[in-house]
Amino acid sequence: MVEDEFTGKAYDTRLARRLFGFLRPYRHYILMATLALLASSACQLAGPYLVKVALDKYITPGKLDGFGILLWTYFAVISLDFLFRFAQIYLTNYLGQKSMYDLRMALFRHLQKLSLSFFDRNPVGRLVTRATTDVEALNQLFSTGLVTVIGDLAMIIGIMAAMLWLSPKLALVTFSILPVLLAVTFYFRRKMREGFRLVRTRIARINSFLQEALSGMMTIQLFNRQQKSRSDFDKLNLDHMQAHIQTIFYYALFYPLIDMIAAVSMAIIIWYGGLRAMDGALTFGVLVAFIQYVEKFYKPISDLSEKYNIFQAAMAASERIFGLLDTRESIESSSHSVYRDRLNGSVAFRDVCFSYNQDEPVLKGVSFEVLPGEKIAIVGATGAGKTTIINLLCRFYDPQQGEILIDGVDLRELDKTWLRSNIGLALQDVTIFSGTVKNNIALGRENPSLKRITAAADAVGAMDFIEKLPGGFDHLLTERGSNLSTGQRQLLSFARVMYKNPRILVLDEATSSVDSHTEHLIQQALERLIARRTSLIVAHRLSTIRHVDRIIVMHHGRIAETGTHRELLARRGIYFNLYQLQYKDQEITVPGE
């Protein structure tokens, strides 16, 4: 299982390089934003200079001609500053939002490619978090962090250069405090990193828990477990808060400490510089300049540590995002994948062995052949491996041993999309998407034909209830289709398959929640509609499979019996027993058999 653990590094070259790869298409924006930032800094420097000029040239001497022009210049400068600042903010946000958009799409696209065994292991909530919250965590890095860090670094270097240039000796004395600064920063960085990791792990737990509780609220309420889930939730919530409180402690300590160091630098300058100024070894102007510089020096430093958080959050998020993007669990179509114009529909399993987890074999050497157009039923005890056979046929998983052939070609050689578009699968667990009834049947196909939708709905006997829904086919269904009864949902998912009109029909208990009347109607319609299509039907109710050509009986992952209904009865094996059970009391009324 991909845990929500991460190393918590603030900077990881490999990750950073990939992350910046997402910024590459927008490097022009970065450039422009940086220019805008520099321009606005220039404007900000020009302001004080103009004030100085005003003082020296106009106000102190009391000569006011030309003062107006200076004021207008000042106005122009602050207006330009306004424009540049806005441009910088807009540009950085734009490039940030754009790259987040790209990242989100990349993730979503990648998710569509991963194999089902991946989804078996990763809870929905976690994958959703990757595409939403984690990407969002990059927002600050992209939109404020990156460009301003450039500005901050430039500022720090500039100031250090200026100090060295003005008075190397005083500068070195001032810098003597820097090792302390580094040590403090280093110490707190480690502490903050630990806290940060704790916080992230714990919020992830809260979200997973919440997600599951919301999905299963009916169960919680039915079994009166509110108390229990409340206290479980409270534990997670409390842990999360405490992790935060712990980090707050370090942050709360860190900033005043940086401040203290700044004050000590200031004290050193005033004391040492002051003494030297008294001795005349230093001009007064240089001293004042140093004081101003030191004040300016620590602002970007404490800013940088704030940015450090942003970086850390971004690295943690990208570690998880790229971790997902790197998952190569997709079932690939082979490079020389085979397309066919038409699929005849013969299916063959040759000695297929399969297990979901390495240690428990689910299918143990399954072999069977289905001729084009043949209708096959798969029956057997629950957990015998019927659904698994279907999963393999649709290539949701690849078998560990043996091969599966369609029209004589190994599945792994076939194009995956082509394969799936030729198989119509009605799943045991029904999924309804939020949207109209129409879209749920046509499943997002562009300009669906209402005629075909109606025909599909009609064939599965869904018209009755669809007509009664407000809006009919345009009725809006919610996420879990919960304003339909279970049987109605099953009919909708069946109608989907009918609409698709595939070459191979695979029904995994597609009518298990449907009454026999409706089922009977469906069967009659199917007779017409799917004549000469290969079909594989899994069912427990024997009446469901009365029309099939052949029956495969599964037992503990092996094929126990195959044959026609009659042959199987004659064998007096598992099938015969099943049959007896279902019809034992009917023998009174049916003296036929």
Add this chain to the structure above:
Amino acid sequence: MARKSLGGFIRSLRPLKKYLAAHRRMFLVGLACAFLTNSLGMVFPLVIKSGVDSIGASRRTGLLLSVALLIAIKLVQGLFRFLMRRILIGISRKMEYKIRADLFEHLQGLPLSFYQRSRVGDIMSRATNDLNEVRMLLGPAIMYSFQTAVTVLFALPVMAYIDLKLTVLAFLPLALVSLSYKKVGRMIHERSMQVQRSLSDITAKAQENVAGIRVVKSFTRERQEIEHFDKLNRDYLRLNMDLIKVSGLLFPFMSFLSGLTSLIMLGYGGLLVSRGTITLGDFTAFFIYLAMMYWPMISIGFVLNVIQRGRASLDRIMELFNTRSDITDVAASGAAVPGPRRIEGRLSFRRLDFSYPGWAAGVLKEVSLELEQGETLALVGPVGSGKSTLLSLIPRLYDPPPGTVLIDGTDVRELPLEELRRSVAMVPQDSFLFSESIRENVIYGLDRQAAEEEIIKVVKTAGLYNDIQQLPNGLDTLLGERGINLSGGQKQRTSLSRALIVDAPVLLLDDCFSSVDTHTEEAILGALRGYTRGRTTIMVSHRISTVKSADRIAVIQDGRITQLGSHSRLLEDETGYYASLYEKQLLREKIERIS
């Protein structure tokens, strides 16, 4: 700020009041620390100035004193700053914790109908993203606005003392802020609301896609899904940029305003100095104070932004809080509740009409039915005829009209909800399992520890024992989300075991053998027979083999009970639904063809 908008503003924050109240004293201490640390910050330039003055006058002792004072002030200021952060941010985290806990508690009380119309992704988004925005409003926003307030408070009197008119002029641009605030504030509010809503959509879409990935794959809908996600994602991008257009203005605008203030100072102040109304020293001091107010003023923009976003998010969270459960619990209403008693399990439905809230069509029509204690009733009927609906009314997943559904002669609405649900064990038609071990799932409904034998006994009754023995870790096998690593029938039987172990007098089985083969079903039914003795049981099924041995069978068609009686009685009515159902499940045709 206009009084009216201020009133509305405060009102919109009122929901936070009760969370703040719990920390009132610490909050005040935190504010005091904020006050002290910021006030000391105002003294700092004065100390530097005196230090510089001492240098000018070559006074070593003065210099030493200034330097010592400097460090002392920073030390004290740092202490208060530490306390301020710790207290204020800490309180914001505690409030976040409490709001989240309350929200969860509230969500747990909401009825099924709420969960059927909401998307999980949307609720999640509110409980995470929106809550975070609200926390920003609670912590940092308060801290920064206080800093601004203190700075202005200190600088203002000094500046006014120097020259009142100049001060008024200098603060004129700030008036512009309060004028434009209402409009800009509303824009930010609305746009953040849209952004958050769009984020919800993205979350819900991703959630739905991942949850339904099997269907997406088998219908090769990947491209359409990507296109749909792309559309939502683009909307989100656009809405975000719309928001930036306004909120991104704030910061430059505040900076511009402070520049404007300096400009006014420079122009008018310069005039005053040249006229000799104020001295050059006054003028310089004025400028220093203005410079000190630069950051606090700019942070007004930041604060406004955070506050508006926080309010928008708070509104979205309050939407959840304001959704009330329509299922009222007598135990909570404070009315005199009869003491706990043993529910025997007589069930009666009296002329029950029911339609889902918000839906016109009646689902159940005049259903009247009496079940003796210990009786087993089977319900059959076409798809969508109202079987599940009837069952869901008994534990009040939906509320039946008063006086129509009774247990032991008492209206279910009059029973304390917890007691009612404790006496009704239900296996819903769709099995929901938690991602814990099978054991945890089975004993889910128990308040107490369960002995191993007890669990095994139940698991055997539910016909799950053999399957469990096949699993590598047996009962302790961890399930994936919603029991993904079990087969359909295994899920159903786990859900059955969970209901059986709670040992309730009323047992409701909603088509819970639909994914189980006949063989296993027969075994379960045999084992259940002993279990249901003495328990009132209703079982829904589409299979004759399941229902035939029930005491009575009710046929429900289009919300009405059309037939009622034992298997053999119902078969006598040859034109009835039951007989024809029976007919359909025969293999007559096939048999005839074979022989």
